[in-house]
Amino acid sequence: MALCYIQRVFRSGPLHPQPRILCLHGSPDGPGQYVAIMNSIFSAQRSMVPIDSCVIGSQHSAFLQQASYITGGVYLKPQLLDGLFQYLSTVFATDLHSRAFLQLPKPAGVDFRASCFCHKTTIDMGYICSVCLSIFCKHQKKCSTCGSVFGQAQAAQDSSTPDRKRKTPLDS
Ligand SMILES: [Zn+2]
Ligand SMILES: [Zn+2]
Incomplete structure (x- = not known):
């Protein structure tokens, strides 16, 4: 839905924002959604829309690791959920230009x-x-x-x- 909305904005006029998508993810991956998710990832990659992932569940998300890796977004699983607002405001709310000047969390590894x-x-x-x-x-x-x-x-x-x-x- 986010990608459809972004496409509509892209096509609706001269405005060309630099959108990005943030997934706030709490549940385990649903393998049944694999095909739909991979299609969304490749669509986001083609539109040059980074997918950021903030995983607040107990386990890592292989789907979102791949989504952020492929689209050039940030994948983060905060250690302390008490500091969630801090992560959201410093890591994810920063615009794409300013990100180049931040020390962003490095992905520990991607489950492909x-x-x-x-x-x-x-x-x-x-x-x-x-x-x-x-x-x-x-x-x-x-x-x-x-x-x-x-x-x-x-x-x-x-x-x-x-x-x-x-x-x-x-x-x-
Ligand atoms: Zn099978
Ligand atoms: Zn076939």
Whole structure:
């Protein structure tokens, strides 16, 4: 919704503000929202809108770590919630120009793991559709997103035809 609003402002006149989005995040990531979140992140990146993240929940948010990293925003998980206003006013309320002069919190590390589209669970390794880049935790016969038909997985179930070339949709 924030990105839609920003687009409307961009297109509505000569004004060209330098918007940014702040996510105040308290709950754990919902892996079911992975696709929507990644689409929003790439949309924000294209529009050059930084996504700032202030995580007030108990655990880090891998989604927002990626969002802030990719869009050039600030990711911060305050140690002391008593000082929340101080973080909001000094770190997040500062305009983009002034940020260059601040010692902003350095990200400790970004969790780049993705969620599979089939079960919405976070995975370390998986299969990727070579056409639409959908992610799956197990080998599929067909991409559930774009409908591309995959060949056999390499060294997989069908050992009776070991010489069969692995066919991806891009081979044909
Ligand atoms: Zn899965
Ligand atoms: Zn696909």
